[in-house]
Amino acid sequence: MDRHMNLILLAGGFAAALAGAFVFEPGMLFLLTEVMVVLILAQMWNLLAGFGGQVSLGQQAFFGLGGYLLFLGANSTQIPLWVWLGVTPLIVGLLAVPLGLVVFHLKNAYFAVGMWVVAEILAAVFMRFDFLGGSAGIVLRPGGASMTMNPERLVFFIAAFGFVAIIVALRLFLKSTTGLALLGMRDSPDAASACGVDVRRMHLMVFVIAAMGCAAGGSLYYITTLYISAADAFQMNWLIVMMFVSIIGGLGTLTGPIIGTLLFIMIREAMTSAGFSGGTYWIVMGALAVVVLLLAPRGLWPLIRDFHFRKTGRVTR
Amino acid sequence: MKLLEIDNIAASYGELRALDGLSFSIDDHETLALVGANGAGKTTLLRVLCGLMTPTRGEIRIDGVALAPGDPRAAANAGLALVPEGRLLFDSLSIEENLLIGQSARTGIWSLDAIYELFPILRDKRRLSPAALSGGQQQMAAIGRALAANPRVLLCDEISLGLSPLITGEVYAALERVQAEGTALVVVDQDVTRAARIADRVACMFQGRVTFEAEAATANAATLKDAYFGLTA
C-alpha cells in the first residue's frame, strides 16, 4: 500500500512537474518555482527542528551558500551549470560536517543563535570580498558568457519533481530503522542513547541533509533570478519563511509545512494585490505564527487531522 | 470543623494514576504520620496539597474553605508549608536569605529569631551558602524556611532521609517543639516507628489510597505492616 503510494507520488509528481513546465507562462513559473523552493526549505527546517529536535536560526547560511557556490562555480569554470546544480549541495553538505561538529557543542537555544551567527559571518564575508562578489553581487554568466536560454521551465521541473522526490524520500526515511531512531531521539534523547542510538551521529546526519536541501533551494532560486547578492541571499527573511511556514502548518509532520507554504503564498499574493506593504505582510505573518504557537503549538495540520479523525474515525497522515 | 480536609483527591502523571480517590482530615494541633511504601503516593499527595500539582478531581479545604487547586501561592497563604524531600534549598541564597524567602507568605510567631532559637546552629551559619552546611543542618534550614511562612500545617517529606540517628533525633526534637506551638504536622518518613512516636495518628497509603488509619498509641505493628504491604484491602 505504502510502496504503491510512493510510486504513485513519484510518477504523478513527474508528470505534473513536466506538464507544468510546458503549460505555464514564465511569470507563473517564476512564482511556482519560488513556491517549490519554499516547500523544500520548509521541509528541511521541519526535518531539522520538527523531526530532529534541533531549532536552527541560521539555515539561510546554507541557502545563500547554495546560490553563491553555484554562481561562482559556473561563472569561473567550463563545467555546465546543470552539473554545478547537482554538485553544489554535495559541497555544502561536506562543509556542513565540520561546522556541525563545532556548533553541536552549543545546546538548544545556544545552538539556534550560534547558527545565526554563522549565517551573519558568511553574509559579511561574501559582502566584504570582491572576488566573492562583494557588495555588488554576482550576475550568472556560466563559463563567463551570458545565459543563452531561459532557465525557468527546466528549473521549475527540477524544483517540483525534486520536492516530490524529497517527500517520498522522507516518507521512506521516517519508516526506516534510522528514521524511527530519530523520532525516538527527539522524544527522549537519553532513552534513545541508552538504547544504543548514536545521538551525535544522528544529529549530524540530519544537520547535513538539511544543509544540502537548503543549498539546493538556494541554487534553484537564484538560477531563476540570474543575480545574487549577499544582502539578499543570507537575509533573515529566508529563515523566517521556512520557520513560520513549518510552525504554522505543523512541525514534525510532512503535510504541515505544505499547508503552511500554501497559506504563506496565498496571504502574500492577496496582500500584495490589495496594495499592502511588505512590512504589513510580515506583521501579519508574525502575528499568525505567535497565535499558532500559543494556541495550537503543534500547528494547523494536526488540528485539521484530529478533527477529521474524530469525524470519520480514520487516521490520515 | 477540621483544620485540613482532603476530599476524594485523584491525581495522575500521564497514564499513571498516583492518587486514587483519597480522603482524610487533620485537626488543629494534630500530628499525622503518613507512611507507605515507595510509589504509594505520599510525595504526590504532598505536592497536590501545596499546589505544585493539580488534582484531576477532589477538593482540599482549610477551615472549610476550598483551596484553589494547583496554586502554590494560595496554598502558602492558606497556611500549608512543605519541607521537601532532598531539602531543595536555594543555593544562590545565604541561609538567612533562604529563611527570608520563606517569610513571603504569612506572619506569625516564627520570626527569624524564633527560628534561630529553635536551631541555634543556623544563626552561626546564617551568612553561608547551603552548600557549606552538612545534611542535617540543611534539613534544619529547610524546616526553618518552611516555618518562616508560619504554616498551620507543616508538611515534612522524608524528614530523616540520609541523616545520622543522632541528627534525626535532633530534628524530631525540633518538630516536637513545633508541635508544642500548636502547628499541625504531617510527617512522611521511611522510619515508620520513629514517625509514629511523634504522631497522634498514623495513616498508611497503598496504591494512591489511605488503606489504614489508627490512633498512634493503639496502632498495632502487625496491622500497620500488613497495610504497608497492601495485605489489608
Next chain:
Amino acid sequence: MIQTTIELLFQGITLGGLYGVIGAGLALTFGILRVVNLSHGEMITIGAFVAVGLVTVMPALPIALVLVGAFAACALIGGLLQAAFVERAMAFRDPMVPMLVTFGIAVILRNLLVETAGADLRGLDVGGIAQRSFQIGGMSFGALPLVTLVLAVAVFVGLSLLIRRTAFGREVRALSDRPEIAALMGVRVKHVYVKVAALAAGFAALAGVLLAMRASVSPYSGVSYLLVAFEVVVLGGLGSTRGAFAAGVLLGVVQIVSSRFDSNAGLLYVHLTFFAILIVRAISGRLS
C-alpha cells in the same frame, strides 16, 4: 603610536561597555526566565527611536531625561509583552516555544517600526555633548564615550546591587535556583518575571540610545545588536555580570580596532572572534 593605541582602546572599552549592558539584559532574561528573548534587539532599536522622537519633539530635553524616557517606554513594552505573550508560552514544556514566540514578536516589532518610522538610518543629535572632548597628554577623549562608560558601569553596579542586596533580588535568585520551590514559599513568580523582563528591556533601551548617539540606527539594526548581546552572554557566562562586562569590552575593542584597519567589514571580525573562541572551547571541551 602609543597615543593612538590608547585612544582606540578607550573607544573600544566604551563601546564594549554598551555591549556588556545589552548582554546583561539578555543574560538576565535567560538566567531567570529561562527564555532566550529574541526580541531583545528590537528593544534596543525601539529605545533609540523613542529617543530620536523625544529629541525631535523637544530639542531642549536634557540627555538624562531622554534616557529615562527611553528606559520607561521599553520597560513598559517589555513588561507588557512578557505578561501578555511570553508568560503563556513559558507554560509549554518545550523551552523552544517561548524562544520562537519572542522571535515572532521581534519580526512584528521590527516591521511595525519600519511602517511607523520608516526604514532609514537615523542618528541621534544631542547637541553640544557629542562634540565636546578632553585633552589629556596630547590624547583626545570624547565626552560622549565617557558618559557612555560611566552609564555602563552604573548599570552593572546597580544591577549587581539590585540582585545581591534587595528583597527583589533575593526573590530573583530564588526563582532562578528553584522556580517551583520559590512559588511554594509564596513568591509572586509572574510578577517577578514581568519585572525582570521590563528591566532587561529598559537596559536594552539605554544601550540603544547611546548606540544611536555614536552611530546611526535603522529598524534593522536590532538583529545585529541581538547577536552581539548573545555573543556577550555565551562568552561571559550566564549569571556573571563581570563576565558580561569583560566579554563586551573584548568585542568592543575588536570592533573598534578592526574597523580602523578594515573600515567596511561591519561586525565580521566581532563574529569571527566569537566563533574562534567557540571553536577553541569546543576543542578543549570547555563547553557543553
